[in-house]
Amino acid sequence: MLELISVSHIFTRPAKEALTALDHVSFSVPAGHLLAVIGATGSGKSTLLHLLAGLQHPGGGTVLFRGKDLGQAALHPNEIGYVPASDEVLSDVLTVRESVMSALLLRVAGQTKEQRVDRASHLLVGVGLENVASQRVGSLNPTQKRRLKLALALVSDPALVICDEFTDGLDAKSQSEMAALLKFVTTDHPARVVIHATQMAANLAAYDTVVILHEGHVCFHGPSRAVTHYFSIQAIEELYPRLAKRPAARWGESWMRHRDSYYAAFKLGSSGESLKAPDEEDDGVDSQGVTLPANDQSPAPETQTEPPAPLAPALPSLQAQAQHLIQRRWTLFRRTQREWTSQLILLVLSPIVAALLILPNDHYLSELTSGNTAPAVLWPAAYTCTMGWLLQILLVLIFGVRTGAREIAGERALYRRELVGGLRPMAYLLGKLGFILPIVILQTFLLGLTVEILTGGLPGYAFPRMLLLTLTGIAFSSLCLAISAHCRTAERAHSQAWTLAFVNLFLCGALLGFPRVLGSVIHPLVTAYYGWSGGIETMQATPVFEPLTLFVRTWFATPTLALLALFIHFVVGVLLTLRGLHKTQ
Numbered sequence: 001m002l003e004l005i006s007v008s009h010i011f012t013r014p015a016k017e018a019l020t021a022l023d024h025v026s027f028s029v030p031a032g033h034l035l036a037v038i039g040a041t042g043s044g045k046s047t048l049l050h051l052l053a054g055l056q057h058p059g060g061g062t063v064l065f066r067g068k069d070l071g072q073a074a075l076h077p078n079e080i081g082y083v084p085a086s087d088e089v090l091s092d093v094l095t096v097r098e099s100v101m102s103a104l105l106l107r108v109a110g111q112t113k114e115q116r117v118d119r120a121s122h123l124l125v126g127v128g129l130e131n132v133a134s135q136r137v138g139s140l141n142p143t144q145k146r147r148l149k150l151a152l153a154l155v156s157d158p159a160l161v162i163c164d165e166f167t168d169g170l171d172a173k174s175q176s177e178m179a180a181l182l183k184f185v186t187t188d189h190p191a192r193v194v195i196h197a198t199q200m201a202a203n204l205a206a207y208d209t210v211v212i213l214h215e216g217h218v219c220f221h222g223p224s225r226a227v228t229h230y231f232s233i234q235a236i237e238e239l240y241p242r243l244a245k246r247p248a249a250r251w252g253e254s255w256m257r258h259r260d261s262y263y264a265a266f267k268l269g270s271s272g273e274s275l276k277a278p279d280e281e282d283d284g285v286d287s288q289g290v291t292l293p294a295n296d297q298s299p300a301p302e303t304q305t306e307p308p309a310p311l312a313p314a315l316p317s318l319q320a321q322a323q324h325l326i327q328r329r330w331t332l333f334r335r336t337q338r339e340w341t342s343q344l345i346l347l348v349l350s351p352i353v354a355a356l357l358i359l360p361n362d363h364y365l366s367e368l369t370s371g372n373t374a375p376a377v378l379w380p381a382a383y384t385c386t387m388g389w390l391l392q393i394l395l396v397l398i399f400g401v402r403t404g405a406r407e408i409a410g411e412r413a414l415y416r417r418e419l420v421g422g423l424r425p426m427a428y429l430l431g432k433l434g435f436i437l438p439i440v441i442l443q444t445f446l447l448g449l450t451v452e453i454l455t456g457g458l459p460g461y462a463f464p465r466m467l468l469l470t471l472t473g474i475a476f477s478s479l480c481l482a483i484s485a486h487c488r489t490a491e492r493a494h495s496q497a498w499t500l501a502f503v504n505l506f507l508c509g510a511l512l513g514f515p516r517v518l519g520s521v522i523h524p525l526v527t528a529y530y531g532w533s534g535g536i537e538t539m540q541a542t543p544v545f546e547p548l549t550l551f552v553r554t555w556f557a558t559p560t561l562a563l564l565a566l567f568i569h570f571v572v573g574v575l576l577t578l579r580g581l582h583k584t585q
Helices: 045-053 096-107 113-127 142-153 172-187 224-230 236-243 248-267 318-335 337-369 375-404 409-420 425-455 462-486 490-507 516-525 527-537 545-551 559-584
Strands: 002-011 019-029 033-038 060-065 080-083 160-164 193-198 209-214 217-222
Touching: 002 045, 019 045, 019 060, 019 209, 019 217, 019 248, 033 045, 033 172, 045 080, 045 160, 045 193, 080 142, 080 409, 096 113, 096 142, 096 318, 113 142, 113 172, 142 160, 142 172, 160 172, 172 193, 209 224, 209 236, 209 248, 217 224, 217 248, 224 236, 224 248, 318 337, 318 425, 337 375, 337 425, 375 425, 375 462, 375 490, 375 527, 375 545, 409 425, 409 462, 409 490, 409 559, 425 462, 425 559, 462 490, 462 527, 462 559, 490 527, 516 527, 527 559
Parallel strands: 033 193, 033 209, 080 160, 160 193
Antiparallel strands: 002 019, 002 060, 209 217
């Protein structure tokens, strides 16, 4: 059912030597089969799983699944169930049942709510989580979280299930239970292949066959009972020390020389005792040591009819996926007290602080409105307008960093898991925008409205300034989201977003202006410039505008031009975010 033919993969690293992760890996797995891929860290297990899951493309060789070349046409996402090693792929504040229901909504189309509830209940019973279905994921123990990850991978009833370190790090009893659970999952679907990559060499008897990887080379493939004989060891615990005694390439060459003889012996039901243990001077097992039939021609194995695989269910539409992601993200927001508390504090205190900083000089604005244009009033009023508007732009930049910087990078593992299951990057992006934009719009609108009410408003047209303030927040948030999509960790994304905010603050032209020619080159790249200069331009018909042009030697964009530029910045941020999501894909 699954066949790998001379699959290789090399990682190229800048200024470093290329790293060979897989070197001509070949083996096949029939339907209804549970396979263990055993190897130490760096053996190529994770790379092999990523190739099978479609997260990476092989550098060479062929991968066939039910006769289809996966290099030519990828599997339907619902034919694959991927169980990653990290628990970061789970949302801690969702309940167990909600997690399974969420996976169903993202992967399986055409089901009624009752059908999804029944399917979720069936899966939870199958993996042994029906008693904790109403508990939040964050309260589960490590074994229960692995059961849940397996349930999420099985929602579409996939024909290929891939598990990464599913039993590693557990106690002996739990390891045995998890291995038995994988065996149950294999037999539950007659056309299913289950592959488990692990460092643990325990409970190998639970698997139908074992592939042993060592530094990218296949060193053995066969039943677990033959492992100790092939490597001339007394117990399976001696496997890794034995592998370390010879280069991986020699183990791989030895297996390739004797593979066909061993495959023939395994098909004929040869017992482990009939295999000759390797000699210390030999690289592997002598093919003459394999017990074969006395006649020259080996009897052909019985022809097995591969069970038909059911058609993979269709994926939900882009709109359905996006709608569910928006609802799920708002649910996570409501249940994460630290997140909504910090946003609430920012929402309430920021406009109040801005107004309080403007109020000490507010009497200059009042006298200017009354017609007093004396220099002692006009120049302080101009300074107040410049700094008051810059303060609001600064707060908007903070809103963007706080809302967008960690949004994607903080759940990178979750996104990769759902990507394997058929999540569309565009749906994921729409889900993020459906969460971020309402928050940013509310924050910026309340900021501008509060300042206008408490201070009596800056001179000029208030409505265009409100639009500029809101669109500045939207544009900068989309750029922070783009940074998040391209960073591997939330901390790195947060740091880079703050750097971008400070660069915007210094280059917006509010403190000192660039020479006109240089400014025309730099300003199109600075989001805050259009928010600040467009807002200043709304004061053109007031007495304060002329002192402003003398106070700061910056060319001011018209409100219309500023709004257009900010919209372009928003679109650029969205496109860069989508590119980062596709890069992960």
